[in-house]
Amino acid sequence: MTALLARDLRLALRSGGGAATALLFYLAVVVAMPFAVGPNAELLATIGGATLWIGALLAGLLGLERLFQTDHEDGSLDQMMLSPVPLPAQVFVKSLAHWLVTGLPLTVMVPVFGLFLGMQETAIAASIATLLVGTPAISFIGAVGAAVTVSLPRGGLLLSVLVLPLCIPVLIFGVGAIRAAVTEPDPFLPPFLLVTAISLFFSVLGPFASAYALRQGLD
Amino acid sequence: MTTDAANKPSGLTALANPTRFLALVRIVLPYLVVSTVLLLSIGLWMGFSVPDDYQQGRTVRIMFVHVPSVWMAMGAYMVMVSGALGVLVWRHPLADVAARSAAPIGAAFTFLGLATGSIWGRPMWGTWWVWDARLTSFLVLLIIYLGLIALWNAVEEPAKSARMAAVVVLVGALNIPIIRFSVEWFTTLHQGPSVMRAGGPSLAPHFLYPLLVMGLAFLLLFFTLHLMAMRNEILRRQIRTAQRKAARGHRNPVARETSK
Amino acid sequence: MRLQIENLSVKRGEELVLSALSFEVQQGRALIVRGHNGAGKSTLLRAIAGLLPHESGRILIAESPPEFAAASVPQLCHYLGGDNAMKAAMSVGENLKFWRDFSGQTHLEIDEALDIVGLDGLQTVPFAHLSTGQRRRIGIARLLVNYRPIWILDEPTSGLDAASEEQFAALMNVHLEDGGLIIAATHVPLGLESADELELSEVSVEGNH
Numbered sequence: 001m002t003a004l005l006a007r008d009l010r011l012a013l014r015s016g017g018g019a020a021t022a023l024l025f026y027l028a029v030v031v032a033m034p035f036a037v038g039p040n041a042e043l044l045a046t047i048g049g050a051t052l053w054i055g056a057l058l059a060g061l062l063g064l065e066r067l068f069q070t071d072h073e074d075g076s077l078d079q080m081m082l083s084p085v086p087l088p089a090q091v092f093v094k095s096l097a098h099w100l101v102t103g104l105p106l107t108v109m110v111p112v113f114g115l116f117l118g119m120q121e122t123a124i125a126a127s128i129a130t131l132l133v134g135t136p137a138i139s140f141i142g143a144v145g146a147a148v149t150v151s152l153p154r155g156g157l158l159l160s161v162l163v164l165p166l167c168i169p170v171l172i173f174g175v176g177a178i179r180a181a182v183t184e185p186d187p188f189l190p191p192f193l194l195v196t197a198i199s200l201f202f203s204v205l206g207p208f209a210s211a212y213a214l215r216q217g218l219d
Numbered sequence: 220m221t222t223d224a225a226n227k228p229s230g231l232t233a234l235a236n237p238t239r240f241l242a243l244v245r246i247v248l249p250y251l252v253v254s255t256v257l258l259l260s261i262g263l264w265m266g267f268s269v270p271d272d273y274q275q276g277r278t279v280r281i282m283f284v285h286v287p288s289v290w291m292a293m294g295a296y297m298v299m300v301s302g303a304l305g306v307l308v309w310r311h312p313l314a315d316v317a318a319r320s321a322a323p324i325g326a327a328f329t330f331l332g333l334a335t336g337s338i339w340g341r342p343m344w345g346t347w348w349v350w351d352a353r354l355t356s357f358l359v360l361l362i363i364y365l366g367l368i369a370l371w372n373a374v375e376e377p378a379k380s381a382r383m384a385a386v387v388v389l390v391g392a393l394n395i396p397i398i399r400f401s402v403e404w405f406t407t408l409h410q411g412p413s414v415m416r417a418g419g420p421s422l423a424p425h426f427l428y429p430l431l432v433m434g435l436a437f438l439l440l441f442f443t444l445h446l447m448a449m450r451n452e453i454l455r456r457q458i459r460t461a462q463r464k465a466a467r468g469h470r471n472p473v474a475r476e477t478s479k
Numbered sequence: 480m481r482l483q484i485e486n487l488s489v490k491r492g493e494e495l496v497l498s499a500l501s502f503e504v505q506q507g508r509a510l511i512v513r514g515h516n517g518a519g520k521s522t523l524l525r526a527i528a529g530l531l532p533h534e535s536g537r538i539l540i541a542e543s544p545p546e547f548a549a550a551s552v553p554q555l556c557h558y559l560g561g562d563n564a565m566k567a568a569m570s571v572g573e574n575l576k577f578w579r580d581f582s583g584q585t586h587l588e589i590d591e592a593l594d595i596v597g598l599d600g601l602q603t604v605p606f607a608h609l610s611t612g613q614r615r616r617i618g619i620a621r622l623l624v625n626y627r628p629i630w631i632l633d634e635p636t637s638g639l640d641a642a643s644e645e646q647f648a649a650l651m652n653v654h655l656e657d658g659g660l661i662i663a664a665t666h667v668p669l670g671l672e673s674a675d676e677l678e679l680s681e682v683s684v685e686g687n688h
Binding site: 149172 | 307363366370374384394404405
Binding site: 002003004006007010011014070073074075076078079081082083084085215216218219 | 491525528529530531532550553554556557558560561562563564565566567568569573576577578580581582583
């Protein structure tokens with residue numbers, strides 16, 4: 001299991017692995033936002049949390065297409081089926097690896113990007129907290145999409161279409177929590193806990209659904 | 220140690236079931252079509268002859284199309300969920316046909332529900348679209364429907380696309396309450412002008428009866444369309460199988476001598 | 480140990496590719512699966528390895544070795560298909576080390592395995608730099624870093640030169656002597672000492688072809 005985690009991390013961090021690309025993409029989205037809405041500092045700060053979340057969502061979807069596809073193409077997926085390790089556990093580890101190279105670095109970069117967007121300290125702190133607990137859900141929901149589109153030559157687009165609507169609750173509560181952190185009467189904790197709950201829910205459902213789809217998708 | 224041809228019962232029922240289904244459709248369909256047209260005409264006539272509402276004026280009549288559409292939009296997803304369970308649990312040969320055929324119909328009803336809601340909203344809210352909880356969750360439902368249709372079409376092999384789509388249908392079904400809840404939370408946070416509170420038991424009887432008739436008519440309409448779509452899907456698959464068999468016969472001309 | 484196949488039927492799509500197939504492979508024996516293209520050789524191998532669901536029938540292990548008592552049939556199998564299951568971006572050593580750590584029942588060390596397939600010293604070379612034949616030999620080395628009694632080989636010698644084929648034949652014979660068993664689909668003779676043959680013919684589908 002640790003071998004699988006280490007291998008996936010190693011592959012992602014090597015050139016062409018996509019971890020750096022996801023981060024660059026995230027930066028590009030954040031930088032593009034002021035050009036779209038204008039350099040109004042107040043407005044940028046208001047939509048800062050939303051920008052960070054949209055960027056994280058899109059950057060997270062970026063690498064998902066390849067989550068099982070490379071293993072499918074080079075025959076590794078067949079070998080994984082023959083492993084004594086249960087397939088859902090393997091999917092969990094692979095999703096975790098995906099999160100470690102996309103969701104986590106994005107979260108770590110939030111202080112820098114938050115300053116770009118002129119966000120308050122509390123908003124930045126809230127963004128880090130919600131992205132930390134919320135981005136795993138993207139990886140775990142995304143794994144289902146990646147599993148059902150694994151044998152499709154251009155499955156990436158379809159994957160995004162399938163996964164994005166399912167990610168809407170995470171987005172709503174994630175951004176809502178950030179907003180609540182800076183708007184006085186609204187409590188931060190309920191939406192934050194809801195994001196956490198959704199992530200936990202999908203960390204169970206995602207691996208089982210993906211493993212089933214992967215097994216059925218073999219030919 | 221050669222493989223031999225066996226008309227095994229599993230293969231036979233798999234073939235017989237859709238065939239029997241097609242025969243059944245042929246008998247039932249005319250009655251369904253006639254009663255759908257009849258009930259739809261009655262419902263529409265009743266809907267148009269109700270007096271104007273004291274608040275909503277004549278736009279209240281949109282309700283007679285809008286509300287049944289919304290019911291059917293949800294009902295079609297229920298059909299897909301039972302189809303998905305049929306695929307995954309019982310591996311019934313018709314389950315995927317039922318699920319797959321329900322998707323475009325469900326998407327159409329969802330679209331109809333959204334469009335009529337929007338037309339209704341124009342005079343009510345003064346705008347075509349508001350991020351109201353119901354409208355928003357139905358927009359998400361529409362995207363899910365369309366994504367599923369795309370998935371069904373993208374995977375070539377029907378047996379495989381059936382299981383892939385079934386997984387997404389079920390994951391989506393588990394998600395819909397979460398989406399619904401999050402969207403409601405979202406709209407209360409934003410204090411949108413959610414004035415859409417028509418319906419419910421407070422509805423006056425002279426509005427309720429046409430609505431119920433229209434609901435029944437839409438249910439029949441759904442069954443009619445669904446059966447037709449299922450019939451087409453079965454025929455499409457039979458053509459596909461025949462084509463593959465033809466191709467298979469051509470691929471290995473030597474096979475004829477070696478077999479048996 | 481015996482591998483028993485009882486009444487196995489496998490579909491690909493809606494097509495019945497294998498129908499009510501029964502046979503048995505004994506410990507220390509090899510079974511060569513023959514048949515023209517499309518007869519279902521790969522389908523049979525993948526079904527035995529658990530990589531394809533079967534419509535009906537059973538795949539059983541009788542008298543399985545004690546260290547594999549709790550294992551399911553696929554976990555007793557090494558499967559070598561058309562692809563070598565190696566990552567181009569990782570070195571030969573990293574690739575083999577991953578499978579060795581991941582697949583359980585570790586057997587030979589990596590340098591031992593590489594030595595046997597004649598590619599010693601290539602540990603640190605990226606897999607992407609190897610030729611087709613060398614890649615296949617690394618794929619074969621994977622069979623050696625974990626011990627699994629059943630080898631399921633789909634055209635195992637594709638891409639190998641004569642010398643490597645001979646080497647691989649010797650390897651398979653050792654595996655059989657050790658009490659393993661082999662099921663291979665191939666068009667060319669593999670050079671095995673004791674092998675049975677299974678000829679797959681087309682399932683005579685109802686209809687006119």
